[in-house]
Amino acid sequence: MLAIKCGHLLLPGGSFITGGAIVTSRGKILEAGPDTKIPEGCPILDASDKWVTPGLIESHGHLSEDSNEMTAPFTPDMSAIDALDPFDPCIPLIRSAGFTTFCTLPGSSNLAGGTGIAVKLKEAQCPEDMIIPECQPLKMAIGENPKLTYGKKGITPGSRMGNAALIRRTFTEAAAYLEKREKGKLDAPNRAKEVLADALAGKRRVKIHCHTAQDITMAVRLAEEFRLTYTLEHVTSGRFTAEYLAEHQVSCCVGPLLIPALKLEMKDIHPSNPGVLERAGVSFSLIQDAGWDTVYLPSLAGLCTAHGLSSQAALNALTIQAARNLGLESRIGSLEPGKDADISIFTGNPLENTAVCTDVLIDGVNYEKRK
Structure with a gap:
């Protein structure tokens, strides 16, 4: 005691x-x-x-970095647990900044890159001693990353239309697999389709990478079409679609908060973004979308309060709202x-x-x- x-x-x-x-x-x-x-x-x-x-919560980041499989647009059977190094020097560094839970995800080159895991940032010898097993969300991505990764290889997706079309095609196939599973008529289980079927059945949360306004609305359109339980990740142009997000009751993981625009779709990064979302009534957590850089997240959240974000919303975005976005509010936050x-x-x-x-x-x- x-x-x-x-x-x-x-x-x-x-x-x-x-x-x-x-x-x-x-x-x-x-x-x-x-x-x-x-x-x-x-x-x-x-x-x-x-x-x-x-304990503070990073609801979207990347530990151990070996987690971006760029060999096929859909690799839902990949898992971040197989890339996590419990001895990653980022772990004690992030912990020393007050973070106790970290959701580490596959990278964003694929339309579906695999499943992430939420981990407690404690000392451990293997990932199984760190993970919170009830949080293993499917990581998806739309926008520039998939189309640039695969378009230059001459395969779909090579455009935003290709992003949406291949997602629809693949989830429609997964829906047929789910129907067979529910009726007990599967010839044999398929790990990749199992993950997608669980997402369609509402048994697995989905985190969808999107930056621009057009990608934000596409992500909502697709998520609603397939009735996914989801959050939108990054949402750096969210202030331009704030009313739309509120109307559709979308919860977001917003960030990174203040870095150079490393690619065109990140051009709208600005510390006023969370404040606009708050005033529109959008629920969100704040993220830094990195590894050790997470140590700066509380200060960057504070910077956002100078651009319209309330202190209460900033603190919630690092604690209880971050927990809600991971489905872990009954345990942490x-x-x-x-x-x-x-x-x-x-x-x-x-x-x-x-x-x-x-x-x-x-x-x-x-x-x-x-x-």
């Missing part, structure tokens, strides 16, 4: 209160809030001069009884670039303990 005495405690709604405490036991939160009583004799971590939040004891402690508000993370607890184990 461990108790944390808080100076400032982040509530599930995204605002800080002064004071409060958290009590944990066996990797879970027993109590948390302004009126929490610390049991007599319980060890105490004194953070009475610090800011305490749920807020400091509530019964949830995993994933807790980060800072010298100041984590949205400020002067704040330093001093303690990171994952399942109740303190991995960072700094003076």
Whole structure:
């Protein structure tokens, strides 16, 4: 058992209160809030001069990098678990910035690049000791990446029309496979079609890479056509389609937040984007779409507050909304009884670039303990 005495405690709604405490036991939160009583004799971590939040969450990134199979437009049977190196030096670096969960995904050269995995950023000898098994989303991508990768090889897709046509063709075939599976009439299971069938059946979340306004609306069109449970990834031109996204009740993973436009479809990156989405009523998490660069994500979220994003939405986008976008809100993302004891402690508000993370607890184990 461990108790944390808080100076400032982040509530599930995204605002800080002064004071409060958290009590944990066996990797879970027993109590948390302004009126929490610390049991007599319980060890105490004194953070009475610090800011305490749920462990931060990167809901779209890439660890270990060997995860972009560019040999066929559809490779849904690939899995990021087979590329993950538990000894990747990025892991302790990202953890030291207050992140406890990271969704690592295949790259975006393929229309369907494979399945990602959400991992706890703890010390481990094999990926199985890190993964959160209920979160293994299918990563898809539309836009420039697939058409440039395969168009120069002279195969579909070589255009945005090709992107949409091949997705429709492949998912229609997967729908026929799903129908046979449900009727028990399969001759033999097919791993690639199993993944797509699970997505069609709503058993697997889908994350769709899209940057430009035309790709955003295409992604929604296709996702609704096949009734997918999905989030849109990047959405760097989202401020131009904010009302459309709100009308279609689309949840997004927005980012990277502030990098050079490495390709034409990223030309609209701007820190005002999240604020426009917030005002339109769009739900979103914030992402950095990288590996070690995730350490800058809290400061970049803070920068977005100078361009119209509220602090409450920024904090939610790194915690509870990030958890929702991974389907993990029952386990992580807020400091509530019964949830995993994933807790980060800072010298100041984590949205400020002067704040330093001093303690990171994952399942109740303190991995960072700094003076």
